[in-house]
Amino acid sequence: MIKVSVMYPNKPGARFDHDYYRDKHMPLVKARLGEACKTYTVDKGLAGGAPGAPATYVAMGHLYFDSADAFASAFGPHAQEILADIPNYTNTQPTIQISDVKA
């Protein structure tokens, strides 16, 4: 299983509508990716590791697929529509990472 992590940096001036992200954007993504996307999770950044430190990411979404190819095949045809929705909830540019889920 692989995980696609979409991580939104917590920079000064960052705007992020957590409700829109959870209630509109991620359901849209799941609907378009269909069964290829096994499940997903949504995080709201609370704090960093050191006392009083801010979270590195204001929010993160993690989506699970059987393989990187399964993700690419499912995402490609809908990339334009999904990416066009991002300004509706944030002015930040996400960092994206694909990971192998080892445990």
Added chain:
Amino acid sequence: MIKVSVMYPNKPGARFDHDYYRDKHMPLVKARLGEACKTYTVDKGLAGGAPGAPATYVAMGHLYFDSADAFASAFGPHAQEILADIPNYTNTQPTIQISDVKA
């Protein structure tokens, strides 16, 4: 539910023993934190979002607790032992984030 994400940057010269991390370090953490740690996951970074881009993090661990206080109470007494094990699998300094799991 909150999630503690421990993210190891993928920098030039980064050393990371994924097997030790999954088979030794994380089980040690779980054993010390006990029931306060509901579950955990381990990721191995494969790639970034752009074609050919490296993963931002060489590895990530995510641990789940009822609250940030539950994490702090469970981690504090064992922090020294847990942190002392880090050089056994990596020469990198992790970025830590606490998130609220919204979905």
